[in-house]
Amino acid sequence: MRLLYVWMRSAVALTLLSGAAFADVTVSQSNDPSASLSGQLSALLGSEKNALGTVPAHRLEQVAAAVVRREKRPASGEPVGAPPTLRYDESWLASQPVTSKGSDEWKCLATALYFEARGESIQGQFAVAEVIMNRVDRPGYPGSICGVVNQGGQFSYMFDGKPETIHEKAAFQRAGKIAALMLAGAPRQLTQGATHFHTRAVRPGWAHRFPRTAAIGAHLFYRQPGGS
Structure with missing residues (x-):
């Protein structure tokens, strides 16, 4: 049924695109109570099928995909499954579900947050x-969190x-929640695309060459010039 629905929606869309493609398709306006609605529908679909047969397959796929994409977006225009608006406070984060075991990417991100921050x-x-997520997306860095x-x-x-041994369970749970939210697509709205950071106690050689984008807590954040 889903395939038929998409096909019919594609036919309607192509009516607008191809103009005369469906010029010969008509629907009976008979008032005869004995007229068969199913027969009319079959005739209509048969005519549309013939017309669609003249349209390249790749064009039908493009139109059908566009229909599906539009239907997956709610009225608000936000993508389905968009993460909740972030609140950077303990009470809000405490209300988020605990992730006890996730993917390797989740574990790498949670572990990095635990030991670094x-x-x-x-x-x-x-x-x-x-910063970690920005590096994954940037050319010149590995394409995965790990x-x-x-x-x-x-x-x-x-x-x-030192061995990477996790001693503070609550701190790791908090890091795990943050990692899960970031992997779910949480907005990156704090560091303006930063790719580097350091504590205020040090001054690495690259710091004077990279534009600073944010100062949060004990860390200063920078964006590496160039790239995308």
Whole structure:
């Protein structure tokens, strides 16, 4: 039924696109109570099928896909499954579901937040998560969260010589919630596309070359020039 529905919607759309393609299709206006509605519908669909047969297959696929995309968007215009509006406070984050076990990408992001920013505010941890996600999307960096986190020399906890042992369960749960929200498409609205950060206690050599985009808690954020 879904295929028939999309096909019929495509036929209507193509009526507008192809003009004369359906010029020979008519619907009976007979008042005869014995007229068969199913017969009229069959005739209509048969005529449309013949007309659609003259349209290239790829064009039908484009029109059908457009119909489906429009129907998947609610009246508000927001994509289906859009994450809730973020609130950077403890009470709101506490109301979010706990993720005890997720994908490898989730684990890599949650672990990075735990070791790099668990002492930061909720906003500060989201900001660090933005940096990791921004790197994934940027040319020149690995195309996965785990790849970015494990890239040599990028995150201090990866090369400090200490085992990555999680001792604070509550802090990791909080990092896990933030990771899950970011993976679900939470907006990145804190760091203006930052790709780097450092604590206020240090001054790495690249800091004077990269434009600073934000200062949140103990961290300063920067965006690497160039790229997209």
